[in-house]
Amino acid sequence: MELLSTEIKNNVINSMIFQLKENHNLLLNANKKDLDAFKKEDQAMYDRLIINDKKIEGMIVALEEVKAQEDPVSKIISDKSLQNGLKVVNKTAPFGTIMIIYESRPDVTVEATVLAFKANNKILLKGGKEAIHSNTAIVNLWHKALEENNLDTSYIQLLNLNRDQTQAFLKNPTEPLDLIVPRGGERLIQFVKEHAKCAVLVSGRGNNFLYIDKNTNWKNTIQVILNAKTDKISACNALDKILIDKNIPDYQAKLNELNTILKENGVNVLVDEKAKQTLTEEALIEDNALWYQEFLEMKCCIGVVDSVSQAIRKINKYSGGHSASILTTDNASAKMFMEQVDCAAVYLNASTRFTDGGQMGVGAELAISTDKLHHRGPLGLKELVTNKYYVFGEGHVRT
Structure with a gap:
């Protein structure tokens, strides 16, 4: 995948900030459709589903914070010149395509996307059906921000799949997946682990x-x-x-x-x-x-x-x-x-x-990882990259 410059990525984030401010009422109206359709049997999920003025302001703050953070891509981890003359440089690199599966929280649609995008990843968003109108509205705003900067909207995709379709997608994805982050309970985590064919980074239960x-x-x-x-x-x-x-x-x-x-x-x-x-x-x-x-x-x-x-x-x-x-x-x-x-x-x-990215000095987070590889705790911008070795020689052969 093409590496975008920090300037281009920050321009897209600026455009998204503008879109959120200009389409404040559109977002509230979309969320109202989700709230009206939701049966309030699960108060915790209902609380996570709500979008209000405070939450929109929080989305904007998250965007601004990520924009201000240092670009995590192509940072040198180590640089060694070996005795045989080889130069070995280890640098950070994007994962590629990240899929996140989550419920209820439309603000995650903003935060997960800005983190994945600034780390130069594509992101596939599988939100819950209870937030479909809110998530669709947010992703449409992201697409406008991308188009304003002459970028393809495929960087950010919303998947509207039921359980069976999700299972089929995990088994045979329409494009290569490099990382899946399930945010939810034990049943969701086990479902993803059972069917996924790529790395799964668990955002586990609290308890x-x-x-x-x-x-x-x-x-x-x-x-x-x-x-x-x-x-x-x-x-x-x-x-x-x-x-x-x-x-x-x-x-x-x-x-x-x-x-x-x-x-x-x-x-x-x-x-x-x-x-x-x-x-x-x-x-x-x-x-x-x-x-x-x-x-x-x-x-x-x-x-x-x-x-x-x-x-x-x-x-x-x-x-x-x-x-x-x-x-x-x-x-x-x-x-x-x-x-x-x-x-x-x-x-x-x-x-x-x-235990929250913003509270722990990490900034916006994709999730709280309870796995031990490749990262544990808040998954912030710096944690959404992997690494890549660059080895420079002059006709070197191993003997």
Whole structure:
């Protein structure tokens, strides 16, 4: 695929910024069609589907931030002159064609596209049917931006496929695919892994844990938990599971206080057997499968552990590998937790809600990867390239 200059790519982004500003009402009207057709049985998905003035402004900010970022293509990773006279240069290079499969969020259609495009990739967008009008309107604006700069609209394509058609496309794509990013639950991820014939980079489920150590600042603990659980339940970085150390001073009083505050803020609490000895009125977790679930609703589980080691084992067994937090004033416990918990992001005395490209200094993100290759955590602009070796010789042969 032709490498575009940074100037051309930034000109397209500028054109898209203009299109969003000029077609503000068109976008809101398209989104209204999706909202009117959506049955509000899934509140988290409905919240992600909504486009409003604030979200459009967020789209524009994301575009401006990516435009301002350094072009990630053709950057030198290493440059070596070998003893045999060969010069070996390793440089960043585009993936080629990226496919993203996602639900609900029309703002992803903007952010994923600008990241893929500035990294000189084509992108195929497979959004959910619930957002078809919104996504179509956004992609049409992207096409206008491309055409204004004399570029082919094939750089950005919206795929309107049902499940069977998607399966067929993954097995026999109409053009070479270099990377697929499924953003969704376990069923979607397994579906893509089963049928895809190219690399799949998983944006996994959240199911994030928070551990309250026996040594903690209790006031900060309550603030962090409320933010992580209630700030935005539809986000993959929202809190689902709380583990409390039974050796914390005034254990029962603190457990009761935590439960009361969660319930006062509309959170449905479920407890393990040890926690139920204190929280006798709360529902018991009768199936351990619940510890694996990402809720995306005002619900959380509270479990009791006897040490940081037990908390680590439980998190590594049940979490989605996304985010986990320890609340403690003990540096040794913090170090042990952060080194041994197997998640893309680990926190000390902070909310899991910070696992976000913009919040972590990455900028706009394609997804939060829970894979370990080729990148883990927020997939920003710099992460949407691969590498390529340039080897220079003068008639060299290997002997």
